[in-house]
Each structure stands twice: as structure tokens, then as C-alpha cells.
Amino acid sequence: MTGRLIRRETRGDLPLLACLAVLVLVLAALCAWAPALAGRQEDRALRQRVQAAQAQGPLISVSTTFAVFSNAPESVGMGALLGAGRALTGHLGAPAARRLAPAGGTYDYSQASLSAPRPPDPAVTSTRLALSYLPAAQGHLRYVAGRPPADRTPPGAPPQIALSQATAQALGVRAGSRLDAGFAATPGLLDEPPHAAFLVSGVYLPAAADDFWTGRESLDQPFRAPEERSAGTVLSVRGLVGLDTADVLSRAGVRGPLVTWQFRPDLSGAALDEARDLTGPLSHFGADLNAALCQGYGVDETTGDVICRVGAQATDSLLVVDALTPLLSAFTAQDQQARALATFAVDALAAVVLATVVVAVRLLLMRRRAHLRLQRARGASTTRLVLVRCAVAWTVVPVAALSGWALGRALAPAGTSGSPQPLPAVAAAVVVAAVVPLMTWLAVREPRRSGRVRRLGRRAAGARRVVLELTVLLAAAAGVAALRAQGPDGILGAVPALVALAVVLLLLRLSPLVLRLLLRRARRGRGAVGFLGAARAAHDAPATGLALFVLVLTLGTAVFGGLVQQTITAGLSTGASWAAGADASATVTGPVAAPPAASGAGAGSDARAGTPTAPVRTAVQHLRTLSMVGRADGAVLTRVAVVTVDPAQLRAVAPKSALARELAAELGAPPGAGGALPAVLSPELRAAERTGGFTASVGVQGRPAVNLAFAPVGTLTPALLQDPLLGPVTAQIPAGTPVLIAGATADRLIPSQPADTTVLLLAGAGPGPASPAVLRSTAVRALGPLARVRVRAEELSALRADGLTRGLGTVYTAASALAALSGLLALALELALTAQERGRTTSFLRTLGLGGRESGALHFLQLLPPAVASAVGGTLLGLLEPRLLAGTLDLRQFTGGPAEPALRTDYPLILALVAAVTALVLAAAATETVLARRRRLGAVLRLA
Template identity: 70%
Template sequence: MTGTAGAGAAVTRRLIRRETRGDLPLLACLAAVVLALSALCAWAPAYAGGQEDRALRQRVDASQAQAPLISLSTTPEVFDTVPPAVDAAGLLRAGPTLTEQLTGPAARHVSVIGGGYDYDQASLISPRPPGPANTGTRLGLTYLPSARAHLHYVSGHPPADRTPLGTAPQIGLSQASARALGVRAGSRLTVEFARTLGVQDAPPHATLLVSGVYLATAAGDDFWSGRETLDQPSRYPDEHSAGTVLAVRGLVGLDAADLLAGAGVGGPRMTWQLRADLSGPALERARALTGPLSHYSADLSAALCQGADPVTGELGCHVGGQATGPLLVVDSLTPLLAAFTAQDRQARDLATFAVDALAAVALATVTVAVRLLLRRRQAHLRLQRARGASTVRLVLLRCAVAWPVVAVAALLGWAAGEALAPGGTSGSPQPATAALVASTVALTVPLMTWLAVREPRRTARPRRSRPNIAVGRRVVLELTVLIATAAGVVALRSQGPDGILGAVPVLVALTVVLALLRCYPFVLRLVLRQARRSRGTVGFIGAARAAHDAPATGLALFVLVLTLGTAVFGGLVHRTVDDGLATGAAWTTGADASATVAGTVTPASDTRAAGTRTALQHLYTLSLAGRADGAVISPVAVVAVDPEQLAAVAPKSPLAATLRARLTTGARADENAPLPALLSPALRASEPTGGFTGTVVPDGQRPRDLTFTPVGTLSTAALHDPLLGPVTAQIPAGTPLLITTAGAARLMPPQPSGSTVLLLEGDTPAAARPAALRSAAARALGPQARIRVRSETLSALREDGLTRGLGTVYTAGSTLAALAGLLALVLELTLTSHERSRTTSFLRTLGLGAGEAGILHFLQLLPLALASAVGGTLLGLLEPRLLAQTLDLRQFTGGPAQPALHTDYSLTVVLIAGVTVLILAAAVTEAFVARRRGLGAVLRLA
């Protein structure tokens, strides 16, 4: 018995080896598919994670260049010591110890990059500023060491960090502030600070020495964003009288806080600026920071603070040995991460379409390969079955041949993917997905083998209605697919794509294929009807064979339609995003370039560069009252523009044409003349019958009422015009908008909450260069202006990690799907070539010529090529329209509106031509092989 069993095992092993050698080409196809998919499971997540990390770092670096994303602040308790003192240097040195309270690894990813302190605005007692009468002057003090790199002192010197005992604290002022105050280097300022409740009965006074006057220098890192008050003074209406208040801010030295504390001034607001280090796996580090930052304030209070003060009720804290008030944490990183997560989720959802399509094409390729493998072994399997081999034995024999190949290919693919995967990213290989891929391919072999060799079910009586049952099953299957597709589309449109609903395009492709297979017989019957009337028989036979083979080519048709449809869909997404990036860059800059500065600034007339057209826009915030009902609407964004300037900058702009036609710019506006205005729909709805009035307080004058007369309503297209992009970026969402003439700017005083936007358009190539535009903008609005150039903005948008990653996913997915589809097509044509060759050989024995046989091969495959081209194009154009509500491509392009879908027709034509040429090349190959066949081979096939 032992010898018999050993001999049987040896025979089985020889049989496995022999069948493995015979099936080597098809096993190589299975191995190639498994190897490629396993390598993708190891490489693609790491690569995608690197793109996400890059995109997040771009956003974080851009935000941190403008202002710190994380900051800590507190107020030292000055009067806890005798005499009162503030150790500002000790407090700033203690800043790095505050990050130790971040739990987990978060402390290693956050560092203190600087600090400073600020005093609330105090009243300037002397000297009184020259010029128009002011009801008061407010002076703010700031210690900001990082500002020195962005200043140039035109007289005097920076304020000293250590001044001799008994001398006044030193202060540096900007040239504009010094002129507004009427002081210079060496002047003394007497300032009255607010009294400290519970400690002082009268406000303390202090004397400051102007050590120098500075000018702001150009900063490429947006240093002046949010710090414009250090360079430009502002004026605003006095709340208690009809006059105006002049507000300025100056820079002081490090020991100014201690000197002011000795004069009885309360402690300043100490601020530490923190920087998040997101090098390496940025997304993982940001997520690790989010949790600790959410309870960072509570952790600081628990570690550094004790019981509440009995007088004020505030916690008493100690930082660096100095008693302070509660610590306040300002976290702007978490909202930025939340916004990025939404964009990243949208990119992942869009990527699932390409990934699921690739998986479906790969599975179809595996199915075709196994079908061909079983077709080649059909006679052998029947012989083994006739000799008594069981179904289980035949299935296990097939598995013994295929499973080792699949396992080795999966391991090699995984190893290659891991070797090529970039390290140090937030993405990690997916071994579970790779195992699922290999298992799916491995289980396809026994399943299809079982279906091929199972014994037919015996019935008591033969069924006469077998064709009717087959038709009924087909109808049920098609209805199931249609219902599943409709349900998937509805779910996808209502809740957006996810890992499961991303497969809906595959169902749509299957529905398109079913529709084509239903249309096949009808169209071919029409062709047959015409072919019968012709004299030749080749056309009739070719159409008849194509109609007969249509159901058998369903899988090849599905692969071609899905591959072509995915490629067309990917081209549409890429083209739409690319066009949308240009629109988003135009919306961000408004013209070739734009410059934005806080407050209302009127450039000098000689600052306009040669070859450059400019348009000035002033933004104000007003409270308006309806003239009909007196209802107050606040706040309202009021934009003062010159329509002629806008029309010169953008001659083809619909908004500029509307403003030029509606806003009349006649004689110089005065306080009694009504100002024409265009209103946003929300503002127009609040006052449909009358106009609006607003009260302003010019410098040193009585309050004045401005009357705005509506002359039209801004349409959605006008509100989305790029000319308004830089202005609306300064307006909170939902704020009503009013656009009026530039004459309003002469009647309204400057506002600290307002801003000025300068649009620049180059007339010549030299003037349109980024360097020339930046120079012209800085010369007009000063070095503290935030300048954006359209070409640079567009380059930054195109280099965004999410945008590039999405394009890479669709390019790689379409390429791999095309390769898998090509393999599936070759295998499918090989699978069905025997029947076509048999028909051709039979006709050749009846006298058909070699040339006519070639035409016959061509005609048999021509319907497949045409159906694939029509179905793939239909799928690629239909999918975006069905899924339009889920394609929020605005996340990648910027701009106010969803970009319009733009089909890449050139790519579509190339893809259709490629598929058609591929199928027809197969027909030519079959015809060439048939012509070289000898008479004996022809007779054997016939």
C-alpha cells in the first residue's frame, strides 16, 4: 500500500510538472497581474502619503510665513513684587519650557521661535499732533525682536534693550507715524496708561524717548501681514464725540517693560510664537499634534497655575519664576488641518474611481486568462473525467499548478514595491489589500475550474423550456445590474464617494456593455439585411459571424469600455482641474498681479510704472440704514472703484462693462450728491424700494451722511468676476457688498479695518514679468503690501501635492488599466480565434480566396472595435454628468465657483483611435496567420 501511494504521489507530481510547463504562458499572465497589483499595494500608499505630506507642508509653510499658527500669551503680575518689576528677558527665555506640557511626541514637533510683548493703546498727553484737530491720540508699544531685520532707520537708532538706570524707555517710530505725531529722533512723549483695578486710583504716566525713525523694507515672507500698524498710522471715529482718534504703534526695547513697571504701568501681554515642525511624515505629525493641542491650555493651567485670585477671580500662574495671569493658547493649526483633511478626503474619493476601475479590469483579465487556460485543457479534463477523476481532484490539480505561481508572484511584487516605496511618509504599505488581491486571483482558479468540470445536474424529465429559462435568467441578471447601478448612482450623488461607492462607475460600465449587447443583434440584423442584397457573400458571412460571436465577446467589450471610459474620465478631471487652476489664479490676483495693504492708501501719481495699467479699489466697512424703513444693516462691505480704470485693466470683463455703464462718474462728488451703487443680491433684498445712508466722520470735521442710490444688482457672474477676487478675499463670508464710484473714497475717512487693493496689468512682455510687477506694486503701495503675481500663483497651484497626486493616480491607473485591458483583449481574441479560424478554413475549402478570408477576419472584429469606441466614449462622457454633484474640484482649483467640466476631446480621439487600431491589428494578424496556413492545416480545422 505504501509503495502504491508513493507511486501515485510521484505520478501526481509528474502530472503537475507537465501541466505547469504546458500552461506556462497563461500562468505568466496571472503572475504578471498579481505581481503588479501586489507591488502597487506596497508602493502606492507610501507614494500617495508623500504627496499628501508635501501638500500639507506647502499650506503650513505658507501660513507660518504670514503669522505663527500656534502662540501662547499671558500677562505678568507687576505688583506682586516691591518695587513692581517685569523680568521680560526671563519670561521670554522660559518660553521653550512651555512646550514640555504637550503630551506624547507632540512636544518634539513644536518649538518656540520667538517672542515679544505688547501694551494696550495708551493716551498720548504731549506733544499734540499737528494738522487737523483730533479728539485724542492713542499710542501702542510693542517689543518684537524679529522686526529689526525688516527695518531701516533713517535717523537715530533702534531702541536699546538695556538702558541706563534713571533714563526713559526708548521707542522707535515709523517715518509715517513720526510725521503724524510731529516728532523726530530725540523727542519725548508723555503717555497716560490705563490704571490697574484694585491697585491704583489714578492712571499712571510715563515718558518715552524717541530713539530713531525707521522705514519698512520689502519682505518676501509676508512679515508685515497683520503688522501694518507698525508702519502706517490710522484714524477712526471717536465713539464719544464727533472727532477722530489718531492711532500709532511704536517699537520699544527689551527692558521697557521693567522701566514702565517701575512707573506704575501694568504688565504687558507676553506672547511666545511656536512653530510646528512637519518635516518627514507631515500628516502623521499634524494628527499627533491635534489631540495634545486640543487640551494644551488645560494642561498648562494644571501644571503652572494654582487657585484663583480672591479679588479678580483669575488663576495665578508662574512662568520662569514670574507670577502671571492665565495662559491663553491660540491654535490655528487645527482648523488648517481640518480644511486640509476635507481636501485630502475629496482627492482620495476621486482616486477611488480610478483604483476600482483598475481592480475591475485586472479581475476581468484574470478571468479571461483562467478561461483560456481551461479551454486549452478542455479535452484533457474530459479525458480525466471519463477515467473516473473526481471534481475535487481536478480542482485541486488546477490549484496545485496555479497557486504556487500566484504566491511567488505576490511575494516578489510585495518585495519590489517595498523596495521602491519612498520612506518617511505618512502612507504605509497595505499587506491586507495585497493578500486580498492574491487570494481573489487564487480563488478564481478553483471556482472557474469547478464550473467547467462539475457534473451536470440530473433531472427526472428533460426540460423543454430550457431556452426560456436562460432568457429569464438573463433578464433577471440585467435588471439586477440596472437596479444596482441606479441605486449606486443615487447614493453616490447624495452622500459622495467612498471605498464602496467608488465602484459605481464599474456598474455604469457594465450597464453600458449590457445596453451595447442588446443593441448588437438589432444593428447587425440591419447590416445582414443589406448584406443579403449584395452580390458577394463575404459581407453577409462576416456580419453573421459577428452577430453569432457577440455574446462571447461580452467580457472583452466590458474590459475595453471600462478602460476607455476610465481614461476619458481621467482626462476630463485633469483638463477640468488644469483649466480651473488658471481660473483660480486669476481670481486670487484679479489681473497680472495685485497688491493689498491694510487701510486706505492713495498712491502718488508718479508711481505708475511705464507699460503698466493699474486700477485702485478701496474697501470700507460701514453700517447702512435703509432710507425707506430705517433698518440698520451692519456690517456692509463698501468698495470704491473707478470703472474707467477697471475697464482699462480688463477690457473684456463683464463686471467692468457693467460698472462702466451703470456707475456714472461725472463731476467731483460732494457730501450732498447721492452716490450710485451696485448691490449684492442679499443687500438688494433687504431694501428693495429705496437707497441707503451711512454716517462717516472725516478728519477733524463733523459727522457726514452719505447717500447711496442703487442702480442695479450684481449678478452671480459679476460677483465671481476675477476683478473682485482680491477684494472679496478681505471680506468675511456672507457680508453684503456694495460697489460705488471712486468719488466715495474722497468723502470717507481712512479706516483701520479697511484695505486697499491695486490691480496691475502689463502692456508689454517686459512689464508683465513677475519682477517688474512686484517692483511696480511695492513702489505704489509700499514694501508692506502683500503682492501676488498670477503666473507665480498658477505655478504654486500646479505644484500643489494634492493636485499632482490626483493627476498621477489617474495617469498611472489609466496606464495600468490599459495594459491589463490589452492583455485581456489579446487573451479574449485568442480564446475566440479558434471559431473564427475554423469558419475561415471551412470557407477556404469551398473556394474562398486568401484576400477574401482576410476581409472576413476584418469584418468579424470590426463591430467589436466600433462598439468599444462608442461604449467607452459614452461612459467617459456620461460618468462625470451622473456624478457631477460629487466632483467638488473647487478644492483643487480655488476660486469662488465649481469649475465647469471640460472634456479632453483630443485625448478621447487618440484613445478611440488606439482601441480601434488595436482590434483591427488583431484582425490583420489573424488574416496573416490564416494565409500562411497550408492545405492540410486548413482541412484539419475545417
């Protein structure tokens, strides 16, 4: 009998059981599919960062000195040694070694003394020549004369060397010339310094200004420095040599070069997991290499260096440089913030789906209410009724969960760092399955009979409601406090849902009061429709709590997601402006002359079309690091970042900039008493010396020191320090370093140093922005081909294409869409659940003469208050969440820039959501009105 009863009730409940099955299937499929999809997005974002970092230089390298020991063989075999890079990675272990790919080997010699030919500049008293073997350089330069140096030197011929055009002109040589160099003697091996001759095989120019030249500027531009203890100048140059130059020099007795093996991480699959597996062995890679290659060989008696063996070659100890681990640490911090933000959307979706499940079970039990009463009257126990309902529902939940899991696994991308999460899927299925017996027990439990007991029960119910509401409010406050203290995680990510529940409870308390006020005004009106609609809405307000919760949470999540996306979108523009400074910026290390167009607007030309374009305004900023002494107390500040700039140039580049206006007003004054230069200071520097100012002594080898005095005339506020004009300069200043900004007079007085940095800001002077090609060509003409150019438009495109930023937007869009669908389903079920009561009221009024138009208006007025409450509550929740999470909502990691971006509300999205809720109410009212009109008189009388 029980089996037939279960089958009969299953057939009667098929629509609602199918609804439960769909919800469980979707949750299980998301648990299997979404983590893998998110992992693929993370892998893509990490590969973007790794590729960008590798463009600037190797992420992992191993270096050692290619030594000439007393017991070294005559044949060095540099080619074999550089090819031993793959053997070095074997000490990482097989799994990690497969993730590292050799990117080539290089070697560098220290400076030798160039004895011939003498440079044409009579001020040069000595010349220093450094040698480098860089196979990767060939793709970043072009030869204007001759050819690259040969890797194999003919017997008896001198090794070949290639020089840049600027270096060749400084030395007065060309292709085919010979260079004579003397190297430092190795103590204990040679009494006389070894000499070597080189043949200039070619002259080259940098092919383009790219990241390869960062830190390698000496390959293109020679450097001049004052000679110590004389009035002359030292000329330092660098040239490119072939592979076997080290072999030739070693046989001549020259101490071996610094050999470097470069490696690149091969993160082709699950990039995040592979990088994590690689960074563990990398942390002790250097110790493992030295333990494996330097044990048992002792110390060289002549030099005292540790003897190691790489292959058959003796070397010094090995040094590992790991730039992948810091990159991964920075990426992990940003990834954790993205996951935390995604947790809010995922938890909100889970809460909406759970609420939809509760509504579906309520509707299922309401449809079976008469049968349950009949079975109860015939003697069925509460336990039997609960088990029958569970048997009906529990046959559906496991099948739907397994089907959803299989579907999600089939759709999930393979080979990503994300893996399916079976535990959340099981938890979702268990929670859905537990809702059925719990709500069934609440529906069929034995009612209280005594009137006094019923009165006491109502009082107890009121007290329980107050206690429950206070508990929810306190729990929401505690959750917000925990979020602000430690940040979101898997559990605390559900706090917004708890806050939404608190908002709903407040709305349920406030909405009857508002509706009663409306009732007082409706009583004074002539028509009865407004009064009846407000009265029914006030009467039904407590019963709409679940639908209100679904709508508030759904709208709140959508508003919060729109606010996050709008904030990030606006912050990307700020981050790109901070990185570029203006329309573009160019940075180069070392002193350079001011460009010709620095003082005004210079016409540019499009390199591709060869036609004139809009002029480009430029401004030069020089960055130096000086030691300063307080004039009042004599306190010494060892590192102060001194930025010198012409305020007029800065105003021309950025006329609307607050920093440019401030500097033009403060630094335009002439030097004060004693020749003190006006300066604007950062707050920490101003606090160190409030009255007397600072003095600095800048010395250059071979020349008298220059004494300077700076008089504070202004302080950089936090807003001025965050001005985009300082972005490219601030990127070169270590964190915590005090800053002093001086004018063009100070720039002329401070002598140039090798470590100086020059930043050129560029902005279009025409009505429209200058093209990136024009900006780049102007920057290269001004600072040379090795300047690192950053264009704001290109920086903005790169930020918008970032994998994590796009992934976060995808998560919120998908979660909001799924929550909206689930919310619509819950709302439709809730309307179906309360439709009979509204239909009874309307039918009763129709028997009293209520017309069809008034009936539609009554339906609309009954549904309007919950819709208004949900729109107001959802909007407030979405706008309140970011403020509640202040301190933990770090969106700067996605946008860059000096400060947290200002929160920006997506007002079009809010208007669209409110319009959607209004349209939903109108559609529901129209549907019920149409159904009411189709009822015949008998059905109307039965309902009435």
C-alpha cells in the same frame, strides 16, 4: 499519480500561470507601495500649506499679561520669561511637545500718552505711543539712520526705541531724539501715572512688502483719527523696543505687557499623522496650561486678576490661539475629495485586473478542455477535477502575493503618513484564487442530457440573463444614487465599474441589432467579405462581453481622468484670476489716497534693468462696512459691504469684463432725486428693499455724521458676483454679507474709517502682459510698502505646484497606464481564446477560394465592431461619470475660485485613445493574417 499529474499539467500551463502570478504580484505590490507613496504626496502638500500659513503669522501662540502684582519681585527677568516657551509645550505631553518648536517670544504694551516732543502738525492735539518687542521684525526692515534698539539698557540710561521713517517724520524726531511717555496707573499700586523716557536709536523702512506686515501696518504708518469732543486729531504710532525694556518699565511701576510665545509645528516626517496627533492635545492645551500654572495662587487682591506662574513670574491667565486645527480641517476636506477621486481610478484598475484574471483562467481551461473531457470520460469526478486545477493554480498565487508584497514594501518610501494595506492584498489574492475553482466547476460540471431539459435550460438561461441584466442595471442606478447622496468611499468607489458593466450589457444588446442592419445592406453588395465579416461579428458578439468590459472600463477611466485633469487645469487659471483680480492686485488696510496712475495708464519701469516697460493701468476699489436702513420699510441691516469704484477705471483695466460693462452702464448716471446715489446690489440685498433704496449715516469721531441715500439701479447676477474683478474684494468680506457697489461719487462722500480696505487692480496696458516685477513696483509705489501684492502668474504657478493636485494627476496617470497594460493583456488573451474559431472560419473560406487580401479584410471586419463598441462605450462612460456624480465631484477645492469649474473634455486624449484602439485592431488583424498565410494546406484543411 495525482502528484505527477499536477506536475505535468503545471509544466503545460506555465505561460498562463506566469500571467496569473504577474497579476497577483502587481496587485500585492501596489497594496504595499501605493499607500506609502500617496502618503508622501499628502505630507508634501500639507507642509506646503503649513509653510505658506507660517509666512503670514504664527500658527500656534500662547499669550498672557505680564502683570505687576503687589507681591511681584523687583527684577522681572523678561529674557527668562520669554525663554520659558519650551516649558509650556511640556503640558501637551511628550509626543505632541516634540512636534512644536518655539519660534520666539514677543511682547506688546498698550498705548501710552506721548507728552514730548510735540508733533509738527498743529492739528495733532494728542499722541499715543504703543511699544512692541518683535525680534523677527529685524529681517523685514532696513535702517536708514541709527541702529536697532539694544536688548540691554545701560544702567541709568533710558530704554531705546526704533521708529519707522513715516512715524519719525510725523513726530518730528530723528535718531538720538528723546520721547517722554506717560502710562496708565495700576490701581492700588501707584497713585500717579508712571512716566518713562525713551531714546530713539534708529529709523527704519520696510525691506519688502511681504506677509509679515499683514496686521502690523502700524509699525510703518502712523494713524490719524479725529479727537473726541474737539476739533483736533489723535496721532497713533508704534515703535520697536529692546528685550529689557519691560524690565525697566516694570521697575518704574508700569503694568506689564501682553507676552506672546509663538510656536511652529515641526512636521518633518509623516506630516499628516504628526499634525493629527498634535491637534488632539491642542484642543485642550489652554485648559491644561491654566490648570497647571494657575492652581493654588489665588486672585490678586488689588486688581482681582487670577494669579498664574510661568517660571518665577506672576502673570494673568493664559490664552492659546490655535490656527493649525482649522488649517488641517480644510486640508483634510480637500484630501478626502482627492482620495475619493483616486478611489475611482484604483477600483477601475482592480476591476480590469480581475477581468484579465478571468480571461486568463478561461484560456487556461480552454487549452485543457480535451484533457478535462478525457479525465471526465475515465470517471474523474467534478470535485477531483476542480481540486487538481486548484492545486496547480494555488501553488502560484500565494508565492506571487508574498513576492509582490515584499517587493512593494522594499520600494515603498519610509516615514510617510501612508502605510501598506495588507487586507486589500489578501483580498486580491483570495479573489484570484477563488476564480480558478469557480470557473473550473462551470467548465467540468455534468451537462444536462434530455432534449426537453436542454430546451428548458436554454429558456431558463435566457430568463437568467434578463434577470442578471436587470439586476446589474438596478444595482448601477442604486450605486449612482448612493454616490450622489453621500459621496464616494472605499465601496462606492466601485460604482463606475458597475456602470461600465451596465454600459457593456447595453452594448451587447444593441450591437447585434446594428450588425443585423449591416448584414441586410451587405447582402445587396457584390463582395462576400463584408457580409461574412458582419455575420461572424454578429455571431461572436455575445462571446466578446468580457473583452468589451475591459476596453470600456479602461477607456472610460482614461477619459474620466483626462476630463478631471483638463477641468482642474482650466480651473486653476480661473482660480488664479479670482485671487489676483486682474494681472495683479494689491490690498492694504486703512484709507489711502488714489494712486497717480489710477485714472489712466502709467508707464512702469523694470526695477532690475531700469528701463521703461509697458504701461500699467490701475483701478481702485474701496471696501467699507456700513449699517443701512430701508427707505420704504425702515428695516435695519447692520452689516452691508459697500464697494466703491470708478467704472471708467474698471473698464480700462478689464475691457472684456461683463462686470465692468454692467457697472459702467448702471453707475454712470448722475445722482437721482434727493441726491440718491446709484448703486448695484447683490440679490439678497435687492430682495430686502425692492423699491425704496437705502439710507446710511456714516459718523466719524469729532465730526458731524454724513447722511447718504442709495437708489438701486441694478442687481448683481451670480455670474457678475463671480467676476474675477471682485475676487480680491470678496476675500475681505465675510460669507453671507450683502454687497452694494457704488460709483466714484459715493467714494468721495463717504468719510474714511480705520477699518477700510483698499484694493488696487493692475493690468498691463501694452500688447503683452506686464512682468511681475513691474506690477509689484507699481503697486508698492501706489499703496506703500505694506500692501499685500498678488500676481496672477505667481498665483497660477503656486496652484499648479500644489501637492494634492499633482498627486491626483499622478494617480490617474499611473492607474490609467496600468489599466491599459492589463487591458491589453486581457485583450490579447481574449483574441487568443477566440483565435481558433476565427481561424477555422478563415481556413474554410480559403478552401473555397478566398484570397490573402480578402482574408486580412475579413479578420479586420470581425474585430472592428467590438473595437467601435468599446470606443463608443468607453467615451460615453468617461463623459457620463462626472455628470452622474454631480454634487459630490467638488473640484473647486483644487482650483479655488467662487464656483465649481465647468467640466472640460480632453478631446485630444479621446482621439488618441480611439486611434490606439484602431491601431490595436489593425495589429491584431495583421497578426492573424500573417499566421493564416503561413499555414500550409494540410493545416488549413484540418482547421476547415
